[in-house]
Amino acid sequence: xxxxxxxxxxxxxxxxxxxxxxxxxxxELHAIMGPNGSGKSTLAQILAGRTTYNVTVDELTYxxxxxxxxxxxVRAREGIFLSFQYPVVIPGVNxxxxxxxxxxxxxKHRGEEAIDAVDFLSLVKEKVKLVQLDESFLHRPVNxxxxxxxxxxxxxxxxxxxxxxxAILDETDSGLDIDALKIVADGVQNYRSPExxxxxxxxxxxxxxYIEPDYVHVxxxxxxxKSGGPALAHELEAKGYSWLQEDLPVAQ
Amino acid sequence: MSTDLKTIEEITGQEYKYGFVTDIExxxxxxxxxxxxxxxxxxKKSEPEFLLQWxxxxxxxxxxxxxxxGEPTWAKVSYPPIDYQSIIYYSAPKRRPELDSLDEVDPKxxxxxxxxxxxxxxxxxxxxxxxxxxxxxxxxxxxFKEALAEVGVIFCxxxxxxxxxxxxxxxxxxxxxxxTDNFYAAxxxxxxSDGSFVYIPKGVRCPMELSTYxxxxxxxxxxxxxxxxxxxxxxxxxxxxxxxxxxxxxxQLHAAVVELIALDxxxxxxxxxxxxxxxxxxxxxxxxxxxxxRGACRGVSSKISWTQVETGSAIxxxxxxxxxxxxxxxxxxxxVALTNNYQQADTGTKMIHIGKNTRSTIISKGISAGHxxxxxxxxxxxxxxxxGARNYSQCDSLLVGDKxxxxxxxxxxxxxxxxxxxxxxxxxxxxxxQIFYCQQRGIAVEDAxxxxxxxxxxxxxxxxxxxxxVEAQKLMEVSLEGSVG
Numbered sequence: 092x093x094x095x096x097x098x099x100x101x102x103x104x105x106x107x108x109x110x111x112x113x114x115x116x117x118x119e120l121h122a123i124m125g126p127n128g129s130g131k132s133t134l135a136q137i138l139a140g141r142t143t144y145n146v147t148v149d150e151l152t153y154x155x156x157x158x159x160x161x162x163x164x165v166r167a168r169e170g171i172f173l174s175f176q177y178p179v180v181i182p183g184v185n186x187x188x189x190x191x192x193x194x195x196x197x198x199k200h201r202g203e204e205a206i207d208a209v210d211f212l213s214l215v216k217e218k219v220k221l222v223q224l225d226e227s228f229l230h231r232p233v234n235x236x237x238x239x240x241x242x243x244x245x246x247x248x249x250x251x252x253x254x255x256x257x258a259i260l261d262e263t264d265s266g267l268d269i270d271a272l273k274i275v276a277d278g279v280q281n282y283r284s285p286e287x288x289x290x291x292x293x294x295x296x297x298x299x300x301y302i303e304p305d306y307v308h309v310x311x312x313x314x315x316x317k318s319g320g321p322a323l324a325h326e327l328e329a330k331g332y333s334w335l336q337e338d339l340p341v342a343q
Numbered sequence: 344m345s346t347d348l349k350t351i352e353e354i355t356g357q358e359y360k361y362g363f364v365t366d367i368e369x370x371x372x373x374x375x376x377x378x379x380x381x382x383x384x385x386x387k388k389s390e391p392e393f394l395l396q397w398x399x400x401x402x403x404x405x406x407x408x409x410x411x412x413g414e415p416t417w418a419k420v421s422y423p424p425i426d427y428q429s430i431i432y433y434s435a436p437k438r439r440p441e442l443d444s445l446d447e448v449d450p451k452x453x454x455x456x457x458x459x460x461x462x463x464x465x466x467x468x469x470x471x472x473x474x475x476x477x478x479x480x481x482x483x484x485x486x487f488k489e490a491l492a493e494v495g496v497i498f499c500x501x502x503x504x505x506x507x508x509x510x511x512x513x514x515x516x517x518x519x520x521x522x523t524d525n526f527y528a529a530x531x532x533x534x535x536s537d538g539s540f541v542y543i544p545k546g547v548r549c550p551m552e553l554s555t556y557x558x559x560x561x562x563x564x565x566x567x568x569x570x571x572x573x574x575x576x577x578x579x580x581x582x583x584x585x586x587x588x589x590x591x592x593x594x595q596l597h598a599a600v601v602e603l604i605a606l607d608x609x610x611x612x613x614x615x616x617x618x619x620x621x622x623x624x625x626x627x628x629x630x631x632x633x634x635x636x637r638g639a640c641r642g643v644s645s646k647i648s649w650t651q652v653e654t655g656s657a658i659x660x661x662x663x664x665x666x667x668x669x670x671x672x673x674x675x676x677x678x679v680a681l682t683n684n685y686q687q688a689d690t691g692t693k694m695i696h697i698g699k700n701t702r703s704t705i706i707s708k709g710i711s712a713g714h715x716x717x718x719x720x721x722x723x724x725x726x727x728x729x730x731g732a733r734n735y736s737q738c739d740s741l742l743v744g745d746k747x748x749x750x751x752x753x754x755x756x757x758x759x760x761x762x763x764x765x766x767x768x769x770x771x772x773x774x775x776x777q778i779f780y781c782q783q784r785g786i787a788v789e790d791a792x793x794x795x796x797x798x799x800x801x802x803x804x805x806x807x808x809x810x811x812x813v814e815a816q817k818l819m820e821v822s823l824e825g826s827v828g
Binding site: 139140141143162163164166167168172173175178179180181182183184189190192193194196197200232249253 | 774775776777779780781782783784785786787788790794795797798799800801802
């Protein structure tokens with residue numbers, strides 16, 4: 092699904108990612124953990140096509156296709172979804188209208204007919220139940236006046252509606268109370284399927300208590316310093332990240 | 344900067360769609376302005392003496408103003424001085440007898456309006472909209488006159504009203520905007536050539552939207568229309584005007600005056616979609632739109648509501664205002680002004696509270712893109728006798744790209760301690776974050792910008808009559824094209 096080889100990224104001369112190698116197979120769920128400032132969100136943004144960074148990479152492919160020359164909207168239409176760490180407010184733009192525009196842009200890309208407002212409403216009403224948001228959220232401006240938890244659930248609503256093949260969740264669990272965390276986790280867990288891959292970026296083990304990852308990677312100082320199975324997450328929860336510092340290769 | 348910003352710069356600069364010229368014989372007088380020109384215009388229209396005298400007074404006042412002060416310079420706009428002697432003050436399509444039906448309108452003119460999407464042929468009409476078409480300085484066609492006459496509504500060219508209803512014209516002309524009001528109002532009063540006249544009798548709810556479509560065609564001419572709307576006791580009318588002009592390298596002056604009068608319990612809703620040629624992307628050419636619009640809520644519980652969508656013109660100088668004279672009267676101003684490339688707009692409103700318990704609402708949305716410069720200038724004034732007056736003002740500015748500017752000048756003058764007044768203002772930028780968020784959901788950059796701008800304008804668009812709300816949204820899309828790539 093996703094192949095990253097030797098990815099470097101810098102902004103204003105500061106190197107943030109220093110050679111990331113990662114392979115995400117179809118149907119797999121990978122968790123990327125790491126302390127603040129380790130480069131996790133940068134990686135998510137770059138995969139989604141953000142151009143604020145200077146990027147060099149030996150290989151960056153999604154479903155065998157080179158991502159480097161692909162605009163963010165084409166990546167999205169091809170099935171890459173990013174759940175934003177800080178979802179953006181768009182005043183005056185109806186949440187449902189926004190989502191319908193997104194769905195139709197993606198359908199058009201696939202050569203499918205646009206879905207009309209009536210059909211879309213019944214579709215999205217189903218999805219809104221899954222994230223336990225009130226239907227009134229559909230008619231409010233995108234993320235305006237939403238609480239932190241509501242914003243994150245709205246992101247998951249978008250994911251469930253757009254049905255991406257590769258979903259990248261950037262700290263979707265942060266700022267959530269325990270109930271909201273459970274809702275988000277259920278949404279993600281139910282979304283997993285043999286055709287879909289997920290990349291879950293998180294600080295904490297707690298989300299992973301609900302959705303067991305296939306692989307866990309630790310990102311520190313712009314490099315993946317350790318990879319392992321679900322047990323690694325528990326180990327991190329118990330020991331923190333500092334013990335890994337010693338394992339870090341000497342800076343080149 | 345990043346590609347997102349570059350794209351924003353590119354989106355706001357698409358070609359103006361209405362820039363064609365109609366090749367038609369014109370009856371024009373030579374350029375220049377003097378008393379004889381004023382007399383000539385009046386004579387061409389066989390006007391009654393009172394009107395000629397009024398024009399001459401206005402002209403003399405303008406000459407004095409021009410000599411002593413020149414053009415007003417307080418607005419935040421800049422342009423080279425206008426040579427008023429190089430302008431043609433009267434130009435009309437030839438072959439224009441009194442028109443009894445549309446069949447007599449020059450086919451080329453009908454074609455022009457068809458190209459602009461304005462149906463003059465009644466059978467192909469937009470349902471329920473009567474249109475007065477003003478081509479250069481004269482009204483060329485008014486649809487639905489008969490249907491309107493059945494309920495007593497008068498909707499006709501201003502020059503026709505002067506002939507047929509001189510007493511109404513004499514009673515109300517200049518009663519809201521006197522010729523001494525300002526430089527351009529004085530000029531307009533001296534040389535105005537045509538425009539629309541609307542009279543709604545007592546208790547009548549006008550059965551359809553009334554609409555005037557202004558088209559500048561001839562080169563080097565100034566356009567000076569005069570619109571007068573009178574709503575008698577308990578009546579209602581919704582009126583809309585649209586404007587376009589050919590693309591020309593030189594600037595053209597448009598100085599219109601609009602006067603509205605609402606008597607007891609009457610309501611006038613006045614909507615404008617202004618899309619005069621804005622000049623090219625380097626700021627060459629375009630219309631100078633220096634317009635005075637004012638409504639008087641003379642009667643108790645009367646209401647005047649201005650809604651404007653201003654996307655055209657090189658320079659806009661315009662402050663549709665309300666004089667709230669009647670007790671419990673209501674004034675509203677909803678505005679979207681978009682400046683792209685090198686356009687400049689200085690626009691806003693004046694709400695003058697005179698009667699008791701008068702209320703006003705101001706919602707202004709300014710969008711600046713390219714090198715556009717957008718200024719909101721508004722005054723809220725509460726007179727000592729206006730006990731219980733209330734005002735709510737909200738001025739929001741949106742910046743697209745990093746070369747444009749937005750300015751807000753609110754003037755507040757409260758002379759009664761019972762006044763309740765609220766003012767909110769915000770300035771925001773279309774963020775790269777917002778655009779990237781839309782892109783990440785699959786939405787193309789230009790669609791994202793249009794969506795964000797339309798969202799920003801929503802409070803105003805919902806005040807427009809339905810058909811025009813759709814038109815306004817499309818217009819935003821076109822006007823923003825090129826601001827993102």
